[in-house]
């Protein structure tokens with residue numbers, strides 16, 4: 001987190017480029033005409049209010065939903081992802097907001113689900129070792145990887161989901177609120193990890209409601225509002241600007257508080273004079 | 274990594290034993306305590322059915338000593354094999370949280386096909402059997418098509434299949450009504466009297482123990498190498514020896530009469546094959562995942578439709594094979610074959626054996642254990658000269674108990690975090 005100057009101009013090639021992506025569920029337009037670019041070695045934060053369409057956008061990129069209109073270009077090639085395995089094969093790994101884990105399977109089975117080693121005679125030992133390596137990288141606090149997901153806490157499950165996304169050495173990682181349920185140490189570890197994968201040249205899209213986390217790791221902040229693009233910011237943008245873009249209102253309690261503090265500051269400065 | 278306390282701790286700590294909250298149970302005592310813990314939290318496995326079986330056998334043996342005679346038990350094994358193979362298919366569809374209500378009809382249709390092609394049309398028997406099993410597979414793929422492409426619930430699709438396939442069975446038997454299979458032919462002998470040579474049975478009974486021991490030792494050395502905790506050699510030896518001992522005693526006892534039926538050998542072989550496929554292959558893992566959380570499995574890149582298709586096709590093929598076996602057992606292919614309680618017995622066997630109706634939990638051995646329970650009840654009541662009305666009532670009661678145990682265990686697992 002040293003070279004802030006550097007981070008404004010992503011040098012890497014374009015990993016992902018969306019043009020005019022729309023998605024409607026029946027009468028509801030969840031996404032309208034979304035444009036988004038992600039470069040290699042860049043962290044793009046996706047922010048917006050509840051229901052702004054962030055998860056829908058991520059699911060569209062993960063092949064869970066198919067867009068109603070628009071084009072997705074991945075590493076220079078236009079792609080259509082008909083199902084999640086297509087996205088996985090391209091090198092797009094996703095941590096979903098609802099995690100999408102199988103509660104009846106244990107941690108190892110979940111991490112390797114669909115990508116088991118030696119399909120005809122599962123290599124449990126190798127899979128367990130790899131799982132521990134991934135989990136330790138995330139400072140996971142998981143007592144055993146041989147217990148079903150059902151017996152893990154929310155944060156532990158989230159760590160498992162993140163570990164799973166790292167298994168395949170993807171080109172692009174989509175993290176839908178990856179730190180929502182995490183403790184202090186684990187959040188720091190995930191943010192560290194995001195920086196590490198960025199430094200390895202991966203593209204990262206991170207959704208978060210925590211502006212502190214967003215500012216800490218994001219190179220660019222893309223705001224969605226009611227399913228539309230509502231501005232692109234850099235981490236040095238003020239809270240007021242961000243909140244304004246997210247809520248669409250210039251006047252709300254956050255901006256008011258900010259203004260009050262500003263005014264008080266000026267007042268006290270004025271008093272000192 | 275962050276320089277936390279763990280880094281200064283013992284360097285030799287095993288990968289999976291670094292969390293101090295985890296109780297470390299070592300050796301045989303630990304294995305036993307672990308088992309008790311699992312049962313308490315609702316992870317019952319095969320325990321209820323084993324307890325139930327002991328109970329049923331004790332009651333019948335005390336009412337009629339003939340029940341436990343080796344002659345009767347050999348008969349029991351012959352009877353188990355036919356519906357048991359069908360139940361094995363049911364385990365497959367239950368694993369993915371679906372059902373096939375038409376297995377009885379498919380088995381009847383398959384026996385009719387064998388009878389018609391072999392006896393009436395003069396096909397070689399092997400080819401007739403193959404054709405019957407292939408037709409089963411075809412019916413299964415039709416169900417898969419209806420389920421995957423049209424979103425038809427398997428309950429409804431297979432219910433209409435039950436009627437339609439029964440209709441086909443009656444249609445091809447039409448003019449004759451029933452076809453007798455020639456006595457003395459290999460197929461009928463297989464279903465009625467072929468047993469393993471005594472020595473071979475004893476040798477085969479050693480195999481599971483040896484395999485257990487070999488894979489156990491291999492696992493221990495591989496896990497030690499990878500710095501993972503490993504089960505103790507003692508507990509593995511104990512399990513292998515106990516298994517071998519139990520199997521040898523069973524073989525010894527049954528060898529006093531005719532011995533182990535080949536048909537039962539085939540059934541157990543299929544059960545073991547299915548057990549391997551479900552627990553040790555990617556396909557089995559995907560089956561469990563799809564049964565547990567279909568959407569999560571899809572998002573993990575599993576081809577969910579193919580998994581459903583494999584379950585339906587396998588179930589129908591095993592149902593057809595079961596039908597062929599019962600035709601050879603009865604030496605006939607009749608309009609009654611596969612009707613009556615075949616359907617429900619097969620489903621009940623899988624559930625009684627411990628495969629959950631809710632999907633994602635179960636194992637191949639539940640078909641074996643469940644069908645032994647059901648056939649024991651039928652056999653015991655027949656020995657007591659009690660009518661089939663009572664048999665239906667008791668089997669129904671046992672099934673209800675099994676489903677109650679399944680539901681309660683599920684609730685207990687949820688509250689103990691072992692879903």
Ligand SMILES: Nc1ncnc2c1ncn2[C@@H]1O[C@H](COP(=O)(O)OP(=O)(O)OP(=O)(O)O)[C@@H](O)[C@H]1O
Pocket residue numbers: 025028029030048049050051052053054055056057097
């Ligand atoms: N499968 C679906 N069917 C119908 N409508 C949907 C579906 N998924 C999402 N929506 C709608 O799309 C809109 C955007 O939802 P989305 O989950 O993308 O929001 P989000 O930005 O992720 O919100 P949050 O911050 O609460 O996670 C919502 O209005 C939601 O009701």
Ligand SMILES: [Mg+2]
Pocket residue numbers: 054055056097176
């Ligand atoms: Mg969301």
